[in-house]
Amino acid sequence: MDSVSASQTTSSALQVQLIAAIARRTQGNEDRQTAVPNLSFFRREQGTEPCACMVEPSVVLVVQGAKQMLVGDQSYPYDASHFLLNSVDLPASSQVLDASVEQPCLGLVLRLDLRIMAELIAQGGLAAPQNKGHHHGMALGTITPELHAAFGRLLSLLDEPEHIAILSPLIQREIHYRLLMSDQAARLWQTLATGSYSQRIARAIDWLKSHYTEPLRIDELAARIQMSPSSLHHHFRQLTAMSPLQYVKWLRLNEARRLMLNERMDAATAAFRVGYESPSQFSREYGRLFGLPPKRDISQLLQTGT
Structure with missing residues (x-):
């Protein structure tokens, strides 16, 4: 058997182990946190329409079935041979493409700690890649047997909970x-590069997530990250597929939706809570994002049990 065939055989065996580990710990259609910090599982038993979500810096593996992530006009379809990598907090839409009761879509999400990667680069003397990366915040990568094996070891800790506290940080460091x-x-x-455009936009995103209820002043935000307003707009859109103002609107509208759905807050109160001064403007922008005015949307979500 040549090295390529051996590698494929190894990956197939590791994938079978991951499928079994996730399948016996999930049921129905659910997202489930695990006892391992930063690690969660997902399971879907049918295809879905795109569903809005905020994607944290993370790596996502589908071990069975197929999904895609939609960011702006970009689509990122992935299956068991590719991982989804996200490097910044990114508004997106997630869609399950291939799933059934007999063969559900199964996968895992590991939240990344970019500080660990920065430490590995600094302490390990790692050489910078020769090719330059793209500016988008999301990408697809090819799963290797080594990456498969590391995730297999991480999931095996769920059968040895007494070892999670000691071994999980070590295995997660290897995955990074x-x-x-x-x-x-x-x-x-x-x-990760200090002073890079991506790193500065990441800082802007962190600030917006904490101050989205406040009026957005582009000049002040640009000064905060030491960029010109035009450069901020350009690189922000490259990384997130939206402008800073669109990003803030997305944060506000999704938080308002959560308040109305989970805390039974009326639309006007939710609008003011997230920073809108005009309920009519809130209703228009809500309808453009979610396809229905607030009251009808929440009523429909409650009826379907979403």
Whole structure:
């Protein structure tokens, strides 16, 4: 057996182990946090329409079935042979493409700690990739047997909970290292580079997430991250597929939707809570994003049990 065939055989065996580990810990259609910090599972038993979500810096594996993530006009379809990598907090839409009761779509999400990657680069003397990364915040990478094996070891800790506290940080550190050795290394280096455009936009995103209820002043935000307003707009859109103002609107409208759905807050109160001064403007922008005015949308969500 040649090295390529051996590698494929190894990956197939590891994938079978991951499928079994996730399948016996999930049921129906659910997202489930695990006892391992930063690690969660998902399971879907039928295809879905695109569903709005905020994607944290993370790596996502589908071990069975297929999904896609939609960001602006970009689509990122992935299956068991590719991982989805996200380097900044990114508004997106997630869609399950291939799933059934007999063969559900199964996968995992590991939230990344970019500080760990920065430490690995600094302490390990890792050489910077020769090719330059793209500016988008999301990308698809090729899963290697080494990455598969590291995730297999991480999931095996769920059968040995007494070892999670000690071994989980070590295995997660290895996964971060394997990603730095993957075909998406250049993208990660670009995000981590101090003073890079990606790193500055990440700082702007962190600020917006904490201050989205306040009026957005582009000049002040640009000065905060030491960029010109035009450069901020350009690089923000490259990374997130939206402008800073669109990003803030997305944060406000999704938080308002959560308040109305989970805390039974009326539309006008939710609008003011997230920073809108005009309920009519809130209703218009809500309808453009979610397809229905607030009251009808929440009523429909409650009826379907979403």
